[in-house]
Each structure stands twice: as C-alpha cells, then as structure tokens.
Amino acid sequence: MTATDRPPVPEDLEHVDNDQHPVGHGRMLRKEDPRFIRGMGHYVDDIQLPGMLHLAILRSPVAHARIVSVDTTAAQAHPKVKAVITGADLAEKGLAWMPTLSNDVQAVLATDKVRFQGQEVAFVVAEDRYAARDALELIDVDYDILPPVVDVRRALAPDAPVIRDDLEGKADNHCFDWETGDRAATDAVFEKADVVVTEDIVYPRVHPAPMETCGCVADYERVSGKLTLWTTSQAPHAHRTVYALVSGLPEHKIRVISPDIGGGFGNKVPIYPGYVCAIVASLVIGKPVKWMEDRTENLVSTGFARDYVMRGEIAATRDGKILAVRTHVLADHGAFNGTAAPIKYPAGFFGVFTGSYDLEAAYCSMTAVYTNKAPGGVAYACSFRITEAVYLIERLVDCLAYDLQVDPVDLRRRNLIRPEQFPYTTRTGWVYDSGEYERALDLALDLAGYDDLRREQEEKRARGELMGIGVAFFTEAVGAGPRKDMDILGLGMNDGSELRIHPTGKAVLRVSCMSQGQGHETTFAQIVAEELGIPPADIEVVNGDTDQTPFGLGTYGSRSTPVSGAAAALVSRKVRDKAQIIASGMLEVSVADLEWTKGAFAVKGDPTRSVTIQDIAMRAHGAGDLPDGLEGALEAQICYNPSNLTYPFGAYVCVVDVDPGTAEVKVRRFVAVDDCGTRINPMIIEGQVHGGLADGVGMALMEMISFDEDGNCIAGSLMDYLIPTALEVPHWETGHTVTPSPHHPIGAKGIGESATVGSPPAVVNAVVDALKPFGIRHADMPLTPSRVWDAMQGRPTPPI
Amino acid sequence: MQVPAPFDYERASTVEEAIGLLERLGSEARLVAGGHSLIPMMKLRLVNLEYVIDINDLHDELGYVRVGTDEVRIGAMTRHRELLESPELGALFPIFADAEKVIADPVVRNRGTIGGSLCQADPSEDLTAVCTTLDASCVIRGSGGERVVSMADFHRGPYETAVEHGEILTEIRIPVRPNGSSAYAKVERRAGDWAVTSAGAAVWMDGGAITDARVGLAAVGPNTTGIPTISEALRGQAPSDELFARAGALAAESCSPVTDNRGTADYKRHLADELTRRTLRLAVERIEAGIAGDQRGGS
C-alpha cells in the first residue's frame, strides 16, 4: 500500500489554518507562547519575597566516605549567615532521612556516610546567594575515604564494599530482583529455535538536563501555620501529600505551587533533599527561603535515567519468524533507589520489551544494585523505562537481520502484530489497545524513499563511502494508570478535573497535571472547545497550584492527555449534560428533543430554535427559574480512572553518513511517522516529536553521565555532558497515521515521549548499518567519533 | 547559578594603565579580556582572585588586523568574530576562517579574543595551533618595555606562557611569505565543543615543489609546538598522497595524547595523522587553485 491509496484517516485536522483558531481540535498557535517569547514567563527563580533568604548546599567531593566530623564554626561566624545545618542537626528532628518514591530511603543530609559524589552534607542559609555560597567554603568536613563501587558489574562481588549499611542487616549491594514473562516456556522455545542471537547491549546513564535546574522557595508563615512552596515540580499534588506525610504538617496547611517550568523530562518528578532543606530552613527561621541548584548540582545529583546493562537474546526460525525474546538486565540504581514509577513496577514498564511483535514467549529477569552514584533510575522522557525496552528489542531485531542476512524492514514486517489481533495481549501481560502497525511502517518507508536509499547505499559502499539506514518500530505504553494496578506511594494514578463556565460563557478549566512546556494551556483548552464549542481563547487553563486545582498525579510518562485529557473531555460532557437540561427549559421542549451541534442546542427538526452554550451559561447564572431540581451555575468536577494504558506507536527511519577517516557521524535525514490516536493540535504534536527526536539523537551520539574509577562524576557541566544543538540534527520529516484508542473518551493516546523512545534505536541501527562493511553487528551508545572509530577497528567497547 | 568568590574589579583604559594596575595589585590580580575562559573558571571556583582587571576598553587600541608587506599584525584584543570576518586574513591565511568557524559558538566568538586564547594556553585551544602553524610571534609588553617571542617560546606548556606577571600580550605577528596557503581541520563531538583533535597546515610552493610546510596540532598533548620533522620531510618534495601520508604518520608519532571523555589516545593519534593529511592536501589544493593564500611574488 502506498501513501495515496490508504484509507482516509479519521479526525484528520491537518488542514485547519493556523490563524483561524479552531473551535476544537486542530492546528493552532500556543496560547502560552506570547509570554515565553517576550521573556515574561514566571519561573521559581523569579519569585522574590520580602525578607527572603538564600540556601546553598555543601556537597560531598567524594563518592564514598565515612563522615568523621563536620565543623561549621567558621561558617556560622560569617556576618551574613543565618543558619548552618548539618545531618546531625536534622537527625535530632528525625528529618535526616526521607522516603524515596520507590519505598527506599534517601539521606536529606548525610549523617553517617556519603554515598555518591555530590551528595548533600550540610546547608547554609544566608542573606544573599553569594554569601550562602561563600560560607560553604568555611565548613570543614573530615572524611574517611572508603573504596567506592563504580563498576555496576562488580557491585555484587563478595568483596565489594557495602554501600547501604544504613539498612538493617544489609550485607551486600543488592537492591531488588524482578522478573516477568514465562521462563520455562521461553527456554523451551529457545531450545527448539533454528537461530538464536545474543547481544550485550548497554543503555548508558543519561540525564534529562532541563534548561531550568531544580529549586524552590519555601515560605512558612508562623501565624497561619501555612507553608507555601513554589517549586519545580511535575507533580505538585503528589509532592504535597508526601510533604504532609513526612513533615507532619497538616495537608490543608501546605500549598504547593509550580509556576512556569523550564523543562522537566522526569527530572522534576522526585522530591530532592534541597526542597526538604528549604522547607526545614523556613520552618526553623520563619522566613521565606530560596534554593536554586546550579548546573553542576543538577547534573551530578538529581534524577538520572537508564543505566541498564542488558544481555538480550532473540530466537527465530531460519526464515525469519521471531519466536521469543529473553533478557537479563543489570540495573544501576545509584546510592538510593529513587526510581519514580508506579510502585508495583520497580522496573517501570520495561515489561513491554517484546516490542511491536507477535511472539510465542518472552522472559526477563533483572537484578538491581546499589552503586556509589547519584540516585534515580527513571526520568528523561522514557515512559517508565520503555526507552530501554524499545532500544533492546529494536537492536535485537537488527542483530537478527544481520545474522539472517535479510533486510531489517522485511524482518519487522513479517513479525509485526497485525491489526486484527488488537486488543493484543503480549507474552508479558500488557494489553495493547489498538494499532495498525504496517500502515505506519509503509508511510515511513514511503516518505523516506527506502528502496532508493538502499540503492544509493549500495553505490556508495562500492566507492568506500559509509552510509547507513536505520529503521525502528516502537510501541509506547502511556497514561498511567488504572488504579487497580498503579499507584505511587499509595496514591492512585487518577486525575481530577474541574470546569466552570462563567455567566458570559467564558470558562476556566482546572487540571491536576502540570505543564513543563508541553502546551497544556492550549491543548486542554482545545479539548474543552471541541466538546462545548467555546473558542479556546475563551478558556483559561489553570494548573500547578494545589490550592486551585483538583487532586491528580501530575505530568510524566506522557500521561497528561491520556489521563487528564480524558478528564477534561468528560468534565466538559458533564457540563454539556447540564446545559442540555437548561436548554430544554429555555426552548420549552424535552431534553430528548434537543440536538447538539458544536456550541449550541437546537430543537430537532427546527434549527431556527436554538440556544448557544453562552446563552445557556447566562441563564444558568441569571434570574428566572431553572428546570425542576436543577441548581444554578454551570460547572462540574470529575476524577478519571483510565481502564487501560494507551499504546501510541510509530515507525522511524534514520539516514546517516559516517566519515571513513574521522568516524564522525552525520545524521542526514530522519523520518518519523507517529500514531498517537486522535490528534488534538498537530502543531504541538510535531513540536513534541521534534524535541524528542533531538533528545534521541543526543543519547545515541553524545550524551552520557560518566564516572572515573574513583566515582567522580565527569559530566558535571554542559561542556562535558553534551546535548545536541541545531547543527547536529537534520530537518525533521514527520508523518502520521491515526488509530484512535478505543477506551479513551476522545481516542487520544499521548505523544510526549514517543520520539525519545523510538529515535535512539533508529540512529544506532543506522550507524551500525553504515559500519556493516567492518563486520559490526552492534556498538553501544553514545556513538561519539572515538567510539565509532573503535568499532571500525573491530573493538566496539561498552561505554561502562 | 554558579557564583564566583568575592573579588574586586578594576578597569584599564590604556595598556600602560593595565600594566600599572598589574604591578600595583600584585599576583592576585588577573586581566580579563573576553572572559570566556577566566569567568567560567572563577564561577566554578577553580580560580579565586582578589582583583580582575578588565581590559575590554583596550579594544580600540588592541583590536585590529593590519596587513603589511611582509607581516600581518593582529592586536591581542581582536575578537574571534573579527578574525572570522576579516577579508584580509581570509585571503592571506584561510586557516583562520577554517578554525574560527569551529571555535566555540557565536556567543563566545563575539567576546573571546586572540590574546585571551593564546594566554589561556589550554592544550586544546585552537588559535595556538593556528599561530604555531603560521610561525607567528608574540609581542609582550611590561613596564620595562617590549619583547617579541616565537610561538615555541611563548607557549611553555599547558596553561603556561612567557607572559610574566606585570606583562600583557599586545600583538601577534605573522610573517607573510609568497605563494603559500593554509588550512585547518577539527574533529569535535558536537558543535561548540573543544577539539578531540585538530590540525593546521601551512604550505609554500615553488612550481611543482613544496618549498616549506608547517603543521600544528591541538588537543594531543601538553604542547602544540610545530613538528619540525614534518617540515623537513616535505621540503623540496612534490605533493602527493604518499607524501601527505608520511607527514600524517610523523604527526601521529610526534604527539602524546591521553584518553579522556573526548576519545581514546589511539583515536586521537589516528586523527593527528588523518587531519594532518587532510589539511596539507587542502592547503596545496588552495595554492593550485590560486583562490586563497598570498600569491604576491608567486609564479
């Protein structure tokens, strides 16, 4: 099938003109952009309060050491210093340790030992941020250096130093074991398979590196007993509840406000020691306290991502039917298990490692360990580890194609789940809601001109030039999640939404999710607009303030549109139901005799008799009687519990050129076809895809948080931790298909992380394909020139 | 936000005043030109100073590219961007534009200076390699007067130069010789990154033979001094791929790279070879095409 004879896609609103603001779904400029473009965004560091003090954190210079003594005398004597607090001080208040989002504990300030370079040891509160920083130099800490555990493969060695001796009875660095799938059935399939390919695949530690680092302003008012926390949080409500549970402050006396956020990517899901320190400081001193970490602190101490050392195996018949996948993963969780994932999923959603293929069996076992590195384990646009899962399966499929000497596209096509198999239950128990995979693959190949590219490659190879074509197909699992399965620290992953229509027909929608640049103020207004016929410009979207919005779990894992978006649609429908009753009174007909056309109710068969939603809003608030039993006002509230995750998917094609002399990789083209179900605002979707693709190129080619053998983090600046610029990325060629989600009220599936999930394997597959003349089947990320050159010399070394 | 330790700030409006301030304020005072090396180090508290002497007002006095008959003089305060955009420099020494296009990014290039670059003496710094390739000399002024040193004497090692305390680099002088051209190549992990390795080459020819050639490398060891063995191997020879390969092999032999985040020592050594060959070839092509380099007096 080609692009032209494909059946028309439903709800395709690509044609909507950018300037004619659609009343509903369609292409439309973002409502929030005028303020960002004019430099009028309002971030945490823009908050200035009278009498505000500044907090700076002293961090460990070493990866592993016992704290012998901390002398704060000189720092206390600094004329501008108000307080110097150590771990011992916090321990007296029972606040030296805090829970992580994975039921582990993490030191707020180290008391006994430091367990990673950059760990929080003490803090200073001073009149300005300069004095606070200067006073850090005056604190004298005596460390008794211990050998660090840096190499994840050595973490469980019998002689490895024990990092977590704070945990009762802990005698090794084991963090957790986890498995999924049917081991016996998988082993049986591998036994009888014609072909088995095994590859060691490392997904290195990377960092979200948001433009805005993490920070907060804590303001505790002694008289009212109220704590207000302006903070860089992707999940304000969840944070408030955790603060209440940990600090003992009553929850209604805590207000968490996330103002504009300069990028999150998962980095702003966890609760960091710095937030707790600022709260403690404000409670103790009774003044507002600001803490903003600097770039180095962000890179060396906050939530990283990935860090999986995977052995992947794939079994197939000789003619290319994939039978089973088996993998063992060694997971580096750093010094504290700070993974932010639904609690029953310690490996996030890595269980979708069967990818987009119809298999007979699958099995994964995982061992997670502690090392002397920063805590975390999730974050960075990965939909809870789907990035790792998709990378593994898409690399394995390419390795299999290499061994079978078949075209990787043909191999994928042969094994993709077919449309009639949906809903499809994978061998690890995930129920994919809908998909037409081959249609997306065809479109991507078509846009790329795949056959021509292969011809060009052949010609170039004959001339000694290195050109590579990489294909990846992915299925995402987003929209966590159904409360029967998913919670974070006991909080169900449901989202509330409140919609109020003002008398003049303007509206305010309050949502629990939290934009970090995704364009929620526009997308959510469009969802309501589509349901009620009120122009998006007339709909204010409020998010990020726990005193103003209903409870919900926040924005990460691409969950906003699948969960909060559904809530916004359903709350609009609830308002519409009430509007219909009011309209029946206004038009003096029964409810059943009314017909809804976007924005108005009309009498069936007599369109001249109609009332608009604005008329109805005025009537709801106006004088005169309403139909019997109806209260005034036009507003509603709901809490949405999704019945399943949604499963966006896509097909990506990447073309690279590798300089044979210098081994530099140039990404020449990138074609991305995404299917995220119903497309609310295609422009915003494209923006999300563009950003994710750049992320993916970065991870594939240059990003890595690395450590030396002493555990020093050697990626503590943006000169060391490289993120791609406009010069490293090509012009993105995007396309789409639309396969709505059957269970989502508007059929939308979420798009935030699709491109980050799908692009790294496409880029790596392309580079490895370019290196085919060298007999290379696999090379690990990041594919820097040096690492590509190593591969060309026949020694592709793992990065860790 | 990264904040430096407390320091005092002075501003000099003439070279004499700068020298006077350096002498008066002592060894805890440092000049700041573009600030793109010094200020990041201060913010990271790798360098803590008592005084910073701002010499940006000297741009009028020391910001220039002057072409003479046998020499080009570049003022120490000339900014990267001015070097990149100078048509005279581009015509005489294409190596400058080659290099400047890949030094840092436009924001840094708008402020960073050639003087600051040379005085910073970072082993990965590109303009030192360029100046070495072109056999430049440096003019250093102190209260006792002025002296001129060769690049080999100027660049003493990583972060160490012949500029003593109380002195200021005022000018870089580059000899202009007939019928030559030059080129620069750099491998970086990403635009704006420091070099994994870079190489510069300058070639002079007479008829079909190379009369002289120089190669300078960056990021492959503590020193970026020229490699005399290459010059010897090329002099009097007709250019050919074999000849360039020999030069490349010499470059790889003469450098001493270390493995770091940017790449392995082996890879950098390979690049020293590869980029030496590429830049020599390009410099010769430029001479043959007559499109760049100084053609005065040439055939």
Ligand SMILES: Cc1cc2nc3c(=O)[nH]c(=O)nc-3n(C[C@H](O)[C@H](O)[C@H](O)COP(=O)(O)OP(=O)(O)OC[C@H]3O[C@@H](n4cnc5c(N)ncnc54)[C@H](O)[C@@H]3O)c2cc1C
């Ligand atoms: C993000 C980034 C990327 C970069 N990438 C590259 C790159 O790829 N290649 C490269 O070569 N460089 C790179 N640089 C460095 C850049 O070129 C700097 O501008 C340059 O190294 C220093 O020049 P400056 O004028 O900023 O010096 P400053 O930072 O002002 O000074 C540097 C040192 O030189 C001294 N000094 C300055 N002028 C004089 C003078 N006239 N006499 C005596 N001493 C003096 C100062 O006291 C100081 O010790 C990069 C810098 C940044 C920030």
